[in-house]
Amino acid sequence: MCPMLNSRLDIHRWCRNFPGTKAQISEARRFVASYLGDRPETYTAEVVISELATNAIRHTHSGQAAGRFGVTLHAGTTLLILAVHDEGGPSTPRLCQAENTDQSGRGLHLVESLTTRWGVHGDESGRTVWALIPLGRTA
Ligand SMILES: Nc1ncnc2c1ncn2[C@@H]1O[C@H](COP(=O)(O)OP(=O)(O)OP(=O)(O)O)[C@@H](O)[C@H]1O
Ligand SMILES: [Mg+2]
Structure with a gap:
């Protein structure tokens, strides 16, 4: 995990790697939710x-034995960028x-609709x- 503050752009960045197993999908979800908290x-x-x-x-080598994937959140005041890094493959x-x-x-x-x-x-x-998600202002 690497919390980081880019003070000039006021963007916070968090990233974490996960083993490439199905059980880690919910862990990735919790990771994202834990940083965003209770917002819409x-x-x-x-x-x-x-x-x-x-x-x-x-669809990628991340799902093969010993494979991994990474998740990064870039959160500014008005937008959120979610990124998933994989280990590649032919598709x-x-x-x-x-x-x-x-x-x-x-x-x-x-993903496109959301x-x-x-x-x-x-x-x-x-x-x-x-993927880019606009953020509204929190109270
Ligand atoms: N990270 C990725 N790397 C390589 N190919 C990908 C990746 N994500 C998606 N694809 C390709 O894009 C296609 C469309 O992805 P999409 O998530 O819409 O459908 P799906 O994963 O096949 O099915 P579903 O998500 O409905 O269970 C996939 O079938 C796959 O060929
Ligand atoms: Mg899919």
């Missing part, structure tokens, strides 16, 4: 991190065609999938 965006952030962490485990994160999403292919559509933007960087040796 927390549930959305938990859903988004669940989808991205699940993808890391299911690329992409929105599936709507007609093929009966059983699967819904996760990134959900966030302002999402994106990917990296390559088959490791990718980061990130």
Whole structure:
């Protein structure tokens, strides 16, 4: 865990690595919720991190023996960026065609509907999938 304050931009950053097992998806969710606390965006952030962490485990080398994935939160006063770092693989994160999403292919559509933007960087040796959620002012 690495709490960090960028005082010029007023952005806080927290990151943590997790073993690449299904049980760690709820740990990643708790990690995010513990920093956001009881604010309206927390549930959305938990859903988004669940989808991205699940993808890391299911679609990348992070889900293989001894694999790991990382979660980073960048929280400013008006926005939150969630990022999941994986260990790569041959496929690329992409929105599936709507007609093929009966059983699967819904996760990134959900991320797209809940966030302002999402994106990917990296390559088959490791990718980061990130998503941006606006933050309202807390009381
Ligand atoms: N981190 C990732 N690395 C590589 N490929 C990915 C990653 N995340 C998603 N993908 C690819 O993008 C596709 C769409 O992802 P999405 O989460 O929408 O659907 P899914 O994981 O297949 O199914 P669901 O999320 O509905 O259970 C995946 O099938 C996979 O091919
Ligand atoms: Mg998915």
